Amino acid sequence: MADVKLVKVSKRFGRQVAVKDLSLEVSEGSFTCLLGPSGCGKTTTLRMVAGLEKPDSGDIYIGGVRVNDIPAYERDIAMVFQFYAIYPGMTVFENMAFPLKQRKWSKNDISRRVREIAEILQISHLLDKDAMSLTVGEKQRVALGRAMVRDPKVFLLDEPLTNLDARLRARMRVELKMLHQRIKTTTIYVTHDQLEAMTLADKIGVMNLGELQQYDTPENLYNRPANVFVAGFIGTPTMNLVECRVSRRGGGQSLAGEGFTFSADSLNGRLRDLPEGYEVIMGLRPTEIVVDRAERGAGLIGKVEVLEPIGDKSILDISVGKTLFRAVVPRTFDIRVGETVSLYVESERVHIFDKNTGVRL
Ligand SMILES: Nc1ncnc2c1ncn2[C@@H]1O[C@H](COP(=O)(O)OP(=O)(O)OP(=O)(O)O)[C@@H](O)[C@H]1O
Ligand SMILES: [Mg+2]
Structure with missing residues (x-):
């Protein structure tokens, strides 16, 4: 050896x-x-x-x-x-x-x-x-x-x-x-x-x-x-990788994408030094997005476009503004195409990459 x-x-x-x-x-x-x-x-x-x-x-x-x-x-x-x-x-x-x-x-x-x-x-x-x-x-x-x-x-x-x-x-x-x-x-x-x-x-x-x-x-x-590259290569289904800009409008800190705003106050440490409008890629794993009924949840609000049953789980394609997110939910979660849902992700589960270099922030 x-x-x-x-x-x-x-x-x-x-x-x-x-x-x-x-x-x-x-x-x-x-x-x-x-x-x-x-x-x-x-x-x-x-x-x-x-x-x-x-x-x-x-x-x-x-x-x-x-x-x-x-x-x-x-x-x-x-x-x-x-x-x-x-x-x-x-x-x-x-x-x-x-x-x-x-x-x-x-x-x-x-x-x-x-x-x-x-x-x-x-x-x-x-x-x-x-x-x-x-x-x-x-x-x-x-x-x-x-x-x-x-x-x-x-x-x-x-x-x-x-x-x-x-x-x-x-x-x-x-x-x-x-x-x-x-x-x-x-x-x-x-x-x-x-x-x-x-x-x-x-x-x-x-x-x-x-x-x-x-x-x-x-x-x-x-x-x-x-x-x-690594973020997109490892994990199934593939990580959601969404282009956003750092925004501080209205006091708080958020990531603004195509037709949605993701509240990012708890990501303070990682975004703090980035100027207003800085371009990043936000990465969310489909398995780490918590999907709930809109009236109950917090976070992003979207509409279920496609539902794919895969055994004991289902993959949902959810449109939030002009962006499509994929999320995995238990098969028992009773939801239909066309319904409105909320998406929530714990802050330490949010991946952020520099859009220019692709490097993790
Ligand atoms: N003998 C060779 N002559 C010319 N080009 C080669 C030769 N061997 C490899 N290459 C090129 O070098 C690069 C790397 O090839 P390599 O075979 O190491 O890739 P790989 O990761 O093993 O791919 P795969 O998953 O398809 O097996 C490729 O662009 C390939 O075309
Ligand atoms: Mg080979």
Whole structure:
């Protein structure tokens, strides 16, 4: 096991910047996810750690050793890709034994190790089967098993669950988590699925356009997103992000948007130094908006435009002035399209970002 450290790592392909000035520390034994939209540089980052791609600038350390000039096969890492690589014409046992054979392990040691890992992955009963005859989920486990037999310093996983159907994916997610709790190998896991990242990771690095946006615990990413990009990327349904201006008309302090005014006296600390008319983006999570009947509530007043039942909850689209807010309410909340409602959010649940820089205020 080892920690992994990237210091100001950059990589371009021709004129395309794939990764820019990326600094990241993955502590020994921890599970880090790289999360971001397609093309944001996740795979390139992983390939640089693996030694399959050379950074243009910056340094990469594994276990405190600078590995920039150390070839991939000497880095003692194991990588599993989205497209599981199964060697055809081999049994499951032979597939898993392959990396050990290459390293000239003895027959007995190979047998013991493969059986031990097969046990952990619950594929012992498949060892004598032709690997190509397995289901997708079983193949993915064999690919994982082949990576694990060596007990590498670091695991690099690139969207390993992408090809599985939703149910199997959810199960494998839980299995991966249990597996990591048991073997505690330092892991970097690439995904564009926020749910996967939020449930698996100790820390998540959110990337966009080759740049790291925030590297933090799932909890902090959710509660204190560092900028508008992270705020909009993490959480379902997506956070309401609404353009507003700081207003102090009539003594109090408020955020004025398209056709509404949000009383913001309790946000004093964060807005205090901003001049009248300053442009911000207000972020409200749909799950943190309290919707009530208009006659009872305080706060913004709006009209229910759309109601989407999703199991035990409903998503409401509520127009407030010219702005549409989404809110999640319990299914038992008796409301109909066209009714007037009030929206209320606790002040510490209101996110405010600078409109120009996107940075959290
Ligand atoms: N070998 C390459 N040659 C040219 N451009 C590349 C190469 N590899 C990656 N890129 C470009 O670098 C950028 C980052 O690509 P990368 O594959 O790292 O993204 P990603 O986050 O893994 O995306 P995805 O979620 O689609 O897998 C993209 O714009 C991509 O087109
Ligand atoms: Mg990729």
